Every structure is written in C-alpha cells, then in structure tokens.
Amino acid sequence: MKKSSTVTIKPEIRDAGLGSLGSYLTGFVLSIILTLIAYYVVTAKLYSSNLQVVSIIISLAILQLFVQLIFFLHLGRESKPRWNVTVFVFAATVVLIVVFGSIWIMNNLNYNMAHSSDSYIRKDELIKQ
Amino acid sequence: MNNEAVALNSAEILEQENTNKTMFGFWLYLMTDCVLFAVLFATYAVLHKNTFGGPGGAEIFNMPYILVETMLLLTSSFTCGLAMLAVHKKQRKALLIALAITFGLGLAFLSMELFEFRHLVVEGNSWTRSAFLSSYFTLVGTHGLHITVGLFWLATLGYQIFKNGLKQHAVKRLGLFSLFWHFLDIIWIFIFTVVYLMGVS
Numbered sequence: 001m002k003k004s005s006t007v008t009i010k011p012e013i014r015d016a017g018l019g020s021l022g023s024y025l026t027g028f029v030l031s032i033i034l035t036l037i038a039y040y041v042v043t044a045k046l047y048s049s050n051l052q053v054v055s056i057i058i059s060l061a062i063l064q065l066f067v068q069l070i071f072f073l074h075l076g077r078e079s080k081p082r083w084n085v086t087v088f089v090f091a092a093t094v095v096l097i098v099v100f101g102s103i104w105i106m107n108n109l110n111y112n113m114a115h116s117s118d119s120y121i122r123k124d125e126l127i128k129q
Numbered sequence: 130m131n132n133e134a135v136a137l138n139s140a141e142i143l144e145q146e147n148t149n150k151t152m153f154g155f156w157l158y159l160m161t162d163c164v165l166f167a168v169l170f171a172t173y174a175v176l177h178k179n180t181f182g183g184p185g186g187a188e189i190f191n192m193p194y195i196l197v198e199t200m201l202l203l204t205s206s207f208t209c210g211l212a213m214l215a216v217h218k219k220q221r222k223a224l225l226i227a228l229a230i231t232f233g234l235g236l237a238f239l240s241m242e243l244f245e246f247r248h249l250v251v252e253g254n255s256w257t258r259s260a261f262l263s264s265y266f267t268l269v270g271t272h273g274l275h276i277t278v279g280l281f282w283l284a285t286l287g288y289q290i291f292k293n294g295l296k297q298h299a300v301k302r303l304g305l306f307s308l309f310w311h312f313l314d315i316i317w318i319f320i321f322t323v324v325y326l327m328g329v330s
Binding site for chain 1: 153156157160161163164167168170171172174175192196199200203204206207210211213214308311312314315318319321322323326327329330
C-alpha cells in the first residue's frame with residue numbers, strides 16, 4: 001500500500017519546474033513578438049491619446065508576464081496544494097495595492113495642493129468663474 | 130532486492146522533496162523582491178514628471194539602444210532555460226556552453242546599461258539632477274545590481290560544474306539560479322514598458 005503511493009507521487013514531483021525545448025522556444029518567440037509590437041506601437045506613434053498607448057503597452061507587458069511565468073518559470077505545473085501560485089497571487093496583490101495606491105494618492109494630493117489658485121478644480125467641477 | 134530498490138527510491142524522493150522545499154523558499158524570496166521593485170516602480174511613477182527644469186525621458190532615452198538591451202536579456206533568459214534542459218539530460222558540455230552564452234549575454238546587457246548610465250552622468254544628467262532622474266537611477270540601478278549579483282553567482286556555478294562535474298547540489302543551485310534569472314527578465318519587461326516606452330510616448 002505504502003509502496004505504491006510513493007511510486008505514484010514521484011513523477012509528479014519530478015515534473016514541477018521542468019520545461020521542454022518546445023515550451024522554452026514558444027515562450028521565447030512569443031516574448032520577442034510582444035516586445036516588438038509594444039516597441040513598434042510607441043516608436044511609430046500608432047496611437048491617438050496618452051491613455052490609449054499606456055493601456056496598450058501595459059496590457060502587452062502583462063501578457064508577456066504570463067507568457068514567461070508559464071513557459072519559462074512553469075508556474076501552475078506543480079501538484080496541489082499550489083503554494084507557489086498562492087504566494088505569487090499574494091505578492092501580485094501587494095504589488096498592485098502599492099503601485100496603484102501610490103499613484104492614486106499622490107495624484108490626488110497634487111490635484112488638491114499643488115495649485116495656489118483653485119482654477120483647476122473649478123474647471124473640473126464645471127464651476128463658472 | 131525489491132526492498133533495496135524501494136529504499137533507494139525513498140531516499141531519492143526525500144532528496145527531491147528537500148529540493149522542492151528549497152525551491153519554494155527561494156520563490157518566497159523572489160516574491161518579496163517583487164514587492165521591493167514594486168515600491169521603486171511606485172516611486173518612479175509618482176516622480177517621473179518632476180524634472181526640475183532638466184530633461185524628461187523623451188529627451189534622454191535612446192530607444193533602439195534599449196531594444197537591443199532588452200533582446201540581449203530576453204535571449205539570455207532563453208539560453209538559461211536551455212541550460213536547465215541540458216542539466217536534466219545530464220549533458221555537461223551542452224550545459225557549460227549554454228551557461229557561457231547566458232553569462233556573455235548578461236554581461237553584454239550589464240555593460241550596455243553601465244555605458245548608458247555613464248553617458249547620462251557625463252552629459253550632466255546624473256541622479257542629482259532631478260527627482261525623475263533619482264528615481265530612474267534607483268529603479269534601473271537596482272535591477273542592474275541584481276544582474277551583477279546573478280553574474281557572479283553564474284560564474285561561481287559554472288566553475289563548480291566545470292571543476293567537480295554535475296553533482297546533485299549543483300543541479301539544485303542551477304534550478305534556483307534559473308528562477309532568479311527568469312525573474313529578472315520579467316522585471317526588465319516592466320522597466321522597458323513603464324520607464325522607457327511610456328517615457329518616450
């Protein structure tokens with residue numbers, strides 16, 4: 001009973017974190033394509049607004065993050081319980097809170113404090129002078 | 130005989146479980162490093178418009194140069210993956226070649242980055258110029274520091290394998306190194322996007 005259970009566990013443990021040539025090649029080619037698309041969009045100025053270009057290249061970066069996590073780091077290939085994925089999700093949450101929280105708070109501070117006159121606020125709130 | 134085989138198997142499994150624990154510990158370290166970089170990214174995002182009359186990103190970033198740097202690091206991440214494949218096939222020579230290429234590409238990346246830094250400082254745009262440049266040098270420099278440490282680590286590992294052959298602990302350390310190297314490549318994607326691409330757009 002015990003023997004058979006140890007033998008069946010083994011291949012699963014072995015597989016975690018091990019890639020194949022195919023997976024590395026796929027990850028490499030996809031990463032190059034995504035990098036070149038982002039580079040081309042910016043240098044050829046294929047965008048109409050700042051918000052548009054930021055959302056395009058950030059999406060491409062996040063896509064490439066997942067490409068590399070899956071094809072290079074083989075995240076999610078481990079057997080249950082998936083501690084690596086759990087820790088990654090926790091870290092990603094902290095990262096998002098720190099980055100977007102900082103940007104949000106500091107923009108808000110700039111908006112409310114940087115201008116000695118309140119003309120900006122008047123304009124945004126559509127208050128007639 | 131059957132019992133012996135099982136005993137050997139369980140020793141191997143124990144070894145493997147130990148390796149898995151070490152890998153997990155190292156993964157935890159990488160995730161805390163992620164938080165460190167997140168703080169630096171947040172600082173950069175907040176300060177990148179505070180140029181204090183100095184140049185902004187669009188004036189000082191040379192995009193084709195940065196693209197070459199990015200490709201060098203990406204390729205070294207790929208050859209690091211090839212090295213891991215060679216480890217598991219026990220091909221020592223292929224492994225050493227892949228590690229040497231990884232090292233060369235990493236070193237080329239680091240040299241290009243240091244050359245870029247030198248160029249900025251010579252032109253008077255050092256970290257003391259403005260809040261934008263302080264946060265830029267801190268973020269990109271911290272990544273460069275990680276790359277430097279990685280190169281020392283890789284050189285040591287390569288020497289150990291060259292000298293002593295593919296021992297079990299060398300295989301384990303190579304696994305950890307490949308995690309570290311792929312992680313640095315992922316951080317660079319975000320530096321490339323947030324600092325350079327968004328800086329010139």
